[in-house]
Amino acid sequence: MSVIHLLEAELELTGPGAVAAPEAHSVGSVLRPDLPLARDGWGDPYVPGTSLAGSLRQQAPKNRRRDMFGDVFKGVGSSEQNDTDETTTIASPVRILGTRLTMPDLPVMRRHRTAVDRHRAAAKATTLHSRELLPPGTELTLWLRIDTETTASPLVDEVIALLSRWRPRIGGGRTTGHGRAELITVRHRVVDLSTPDGLHHWLTVGGPDLVDDRATVVYERAQQAGGAPDEPYLFGRALEFRIADALHIGSGAFAERSGRRTDVAQILRDHEGSPVVPGSTWKGILRTRVEFILRSVGVGNVCASVRDDTSGSCGVCVVCCAFGWTEPSGNAAGDAKPSESVGARGRLLFADSPIRDGRVKVRNHVAIDRVFGGARDEALFAEEVVEDGHLALHIRHDGTVPDLVRAALVLALADMADGLIGVGGGTTRGYGTLTAQPATSEWLTAERPTAVQTLRVTRSARTPVPAPATDEVSA
Incomplete structure (x- = not known):
């Protein structure tokens, strides 16, 4: 093949x-987060090309994924005497450089x-973990050949x-708002090796400089009215709430004054310094309430996704289908069938x-001596809280959500608006009570x-109808 097509795609984390x-992780890395950033040999954060290749493949039509990005699958052997299945590998014609x-x-x-x-409605012991994240505004350049x-x-x-049309989602935590990115530009450089100019360019230039000023801009975000469409809202809108009292979602850090740590627990803030309710908080609160509602009304077997150290998500109920699930530890123990x-x-x-429009205050607390x-004594502590302020809850979906979960989610949101469940x-x-704005x-x-x-x-459809009593006299 004598013609090389180079594509340079620029993305921005939103x-x-x-x-x-x-x-x-190593023996001496106990102070590092549980999920550190992937880093290159120089210690700088990076995103491996395999992550983007998987995202692109997922975005492609199913009937074109094998031809565009290759595949590994079981196929019938080509030998007429041997009809056993053998692994067939097709290389991807699209290379990520x-x-x-x-x-x-x-x-x-x-x-x-x-x-x-699920029993105490509080943080579960031994489940606290942390992860590193790239800030919004990080730009990522990708080269394809x-x-x-x-x-x-x-x-x-076609590529x-x-x-x-690509909606890039980079890394894990997609269901809790992580990894959202937007395509900025795509540039296309053709290198024809059958021509002296193309051969000279290929032999004398290397790396990113191969995509030079002669590349053609084939996509630009400003020309696409905002780029690829986002996932649709589950309820067709964002839901608006207001903080009724005060709200505290901790960042795990303490404020510093004059270079020294204080005992004031800080709230979580985003990259702009605004207090924020993370997507993981919304997901955890609402999943817990949806599980409680569905189990209470008896509409089927709904798992409690966190129960103890050996059991967790079942992977088959409607809640697991909508919210996702992970393999519980100890699943293969005993006679359990491996998943x-x-x-x-x-x-x-x-x-x-x-x-938005909230006031950050420091509130002091002290424990009471029971005697x-x-x-x-020595039990005084303080924490930052957000008073007043309003916020919007964005719930989107990228697949069919069961009607049962949608209905239970509406009731869970109504319970939150009524003050039956809190946030943070x-x-x-007295913390974490939200009230719905008039439209919501x-x-x-x-x-x-x-x-x-x-x-x-x-529930009526699943409740068995009792059999009519037999008349022993007439029998």
Whole structure:
């Protein structure tokens, strides 16, 4: 093949994201986050090309994935005497040459997460973990190569069209708002090795400089009215809430004053310094409430995704289908049949919610001495809280969500608007109560009867009808 097509795609992270490298942990790295950033040999963050190759392949039509990006599959052997299955490998004609990150003048972010105990409705012990994230605004450049016989190639045109429709999602945590990116530009450089100019360029220039000023811009974000469409809202809108009292979602760090650490627990903030409710908080709270509602009304077997150290998500109920699931530890113990999968990504997507127009205050607390009834010595602590302020909850989906989950989610949101469940820490001492804004309140009022009816119909359909009593006298 004498013609080399080089494509240079530039992307920008619109939210925090990263490809984690837990294998980077060593004996002396106990102070590092549980999920550190993937880094190159110089210690700089990077995104491996395999992550982007998988995202592109997933975006391609199913009937074209094998021809565009190769495949490994079981096929019947070509020998007429041997009809046993053998592995067939097809190489991808689209090569990813490499990636390069350009970070803004912002530090690497760190997020902490924990699971919710379904019995105590509090943080579950031994589940706290942290991960490093690239800040929004990080730019990622990707280079691709396609070899053809001619300068005009249908495959190249198909890849360019695929890139123009691409919704890049980089790394893990997609269902909690991580890894969201947007395509900025795509440039195309043709290097014809059958011509002296093309051969000279290929032999004397290397690396990113191969895509020079003679490259053609085949996609530009400004010309596409915002780029590829985003995933649709589950309820057709964002839901608006207001903080009724105060809210505290900790960052795991303490404030410093004059270079020294204080005892003031800081709230979580985004890259712009605004207080934020992370997508993982929304997902955990709402999943817990949806599980509780569906189990309470008895509409089927719904797992409690966090119960103890040996059992977790079942992987087959409607909640696992909508919110995702992971392989529980100890699943293969005893006579349990090993699972064919380590889990599945959820269909519901929860984004971070920055808090606007809120006031950040420091509140002091002290423990009570159970004997004397007064303040306990050396038990004073303080934490930042957000008072007032409003925020928007964005719930999107990239697959079919079961009607049962949708109905239970409406009721869970209504419970949150009624103050039955709170957000963040200290919900039993006046923190975390949200009230719905007028438009959202009217929508919840209108949707609640339909949601209740959906659960009633489902329960009636699953409740066995008792057999009529036999008349022994007439028999």
